[in-house]
Amino acid sequence: MRCLGATAGSVILVDGVSFEVWPGRVTALVGASGSGKTTSALALLGEHGNGVHLEGTVEVAGQMVVDSNGPTAAASAVRGRVVAYMPQHPGSSLNPARRIGATLRELERLHHPGEAVVQEALRAAQLPDDRDTLRRFPHQFSGGQRQRIAMAQALTCRPKVLVLDEPSTGLDSITRLQLVSELQDLARSGLGILLLSHDLDLVRALAEQAVVLSAGQVIDSGGPDVLPAALELPAPTTPSPGEPLLQAMNLSASLRPRGRDPILHEVDLAVRPGQCVGVVGRSGSGKTTLARCLAGLHERHTGRILLDGDELPVLRKRSLEQNRRVQYVWQEVRGSFDERRPVDQQVARTAQRLRGLDTKAAQSEAVATLARLGVSAITAARPPSRLSGGELQRAALARAVLAHPDVLVCDEITTALDDRGTTLVVELLSELKDRGTALVWIGHDLGLVAAVSDHVVVIDTGRVVEQGPPATVMTQPESELARRLLSAAQLGRPHSPPVPTPDTDTRSESRR
Structure with missing residues (x-):
């Protein structure tokens, strides 16, 4: 790729970007959300967003994919068989009805008729290749599992170049460590890999060449030493003791009617005003199902969910005030936005519908909150397809915050963010905590969860196996899963300072 340019009207998205992807090597594009990583990567396939014009030179396997006039006729020939792309949001590439x-x-019949490559692709993507897995629909997998299904789709094409956009999103530290090994094996087999990621530990472990983008331009390139320093976060404030604001008691959930395919088993969880409870575990362990139950979105559950001691029904039966008090930030945010309306209007709609603000006041508050999270008014006025994954992730948080909730359930809300974006999110949520908002933080970044949480719950195959203060769980784990997660997290430097070891073990006695 030489001097790639991308414009949308008068807006410059990418300006003079150049890099190379070699067989058997990993090249990484890193940079803040909206810096042009995805636009640059899609140019390898001759693809671009609506209204975007490409120019420059992009050559793949001897074929000119982009020239001074934009994508060429050769672009369609390289897609899939030569270059395969795994998107940042796997839901956008999976057909929910199939x-x-x-x-x-x-895909196997299209690209490799007569060959059996599906099982090979599933194993490379760390998924079971049994009949039960193949018969399931996308919604029956966790976010991290859907990420690996999208990778399996790309690998089924047996490409020469594999473009991975945030491949570690939604993955626990054990699976993430396995991902490193699998990608190293793929590179050793001769596959060229272009890695787009905010996970700098993953980049350090894999990439031989890193290209740093800012505002659509290359500002640095070279080995892993050009990457930014690790993020440092402030220690969380300690909430005042009190009665639980949100409580789940003996909560069980399943995918199918009559309790078939259970996901959660008798989970207890309590969060007080001004407290942050972190929930960690492997991909597919039931964390998102727990979050959806608390938000009223998963109806096939038993047990009790209480808000201020009163029963909290499923979402379709909740009052407008109950909806306002308990807000949920989705893991895969792109599917939660209407592509036909500007993002700022959708964010403002929360304050109009749930708080009764007029259009002007709601719009003003939406723009201010988005700006606080690093999403400019110009960017927020665009439709969702024109925002990066990190920008849309912050917009989803702003949309929930505008409800002024008492409880905020956050499901992997920093996976698409660089360190600056993560800092802005943590600062805003810290202020909400100080005002008494209760937070449930679901995440795979153990260092970040330990830094922001007052209490950590570890879930394994739908059951709580350990819980207690982060200083205890993260330094003196008793469950096998917690020990494995922490061991695997040593892949690179943690995202936060070490959590101090307590003088005494104040771990809850309600472990399972």
Whole structure:
């Protein structure tokens, strides 16, 4: 790629970006959300967003994909067979109405008729290749599992170049460590890999060449030493003791009617005003299902969910005030926005509908909150497809915050963010905590969870296996899963300072 340029009207998205992807090597594009990483990567396939014009030179396997006039006729020939792309949000690439086996076999027939590559692709993506897995629909997998299904789709094409946009999103530290090993094996087999990631530990472990982007331009390139320093976060404030604001008691949930395919088993959870409870565990362990139950979005559950001691029904039966008091920030945020309306209007709509603000006041508050999170008014006025994953993730948080909730359930809300974006999010949520907002923080970044939480719950296959203060759980784990997660997290430097070891073990006695 030489001097790639991308414009949308008078807006310059990418300006003079150059890099190379070699067989058997990993090249990484890093930079803040909206810096042009995805736009640059998609140019390898000759693809671009609506209204975007490409120019420059992009050559793949001897074929000119982009020239001074934009994408060429050769672009369609390289997609899939030569260059495969795994998007940042896997939900956008998975057909919700088709079983994953049918989709993978269709790709197999299209690109490699007569060959059996589906099982090979599933194993490379760290997914079971059994019949039960192939018969499931995308919604029956966790966010991290859907990420790996999207990778399996790309690998089924057996490309020469694999473009991975935030491949570690939604993955626990154990699976993330396995991902490093798998990608190293793929590179050793001769595959060229272009890695787009905010996970700097992952980049350090894999990439031989790193290209740092800012505002659409290359500001540095070279080995992993050009990467920014690790993020430092302030220690969380300690909430005042009190009665639980939100409480789940003996909560069980399943995918199918009559309790078939159980996901959660008798989970207890309590969060007080001004407290942050962190929930960690492996991908597919039931963390997002727990969050959806608290938000009223998962109806196939038993047990009790209480808000201020009163029963909290499923979402369709909740009052407007109950909806306002308990807000949920989705893990895969792109699917939660209407592509036909500007993002700032959708954020403002929360304050209009749930707090009764007029249009002007709601719009003003939406723009101010978005700006506080690093999303400018110009950017927020665009439709969702024109925002980066990190910008849209922050917009989803702003939308929930505008409800002025008493409880905020955050499901992997920093996976698409660089360190600056993460800092802005943590600062805003810290202020909400100080005002008494209760937070449930679901995450895979153990260092970040330890830094922001007052209490940590570890879930394994739908059961709580350990819980207690982060200083205890993260330094003196008793469950096998917690020990494995912490061991695997040593892949690179943590995202936060070490958590101090307590003088005494104040761990809850309610472990399972």
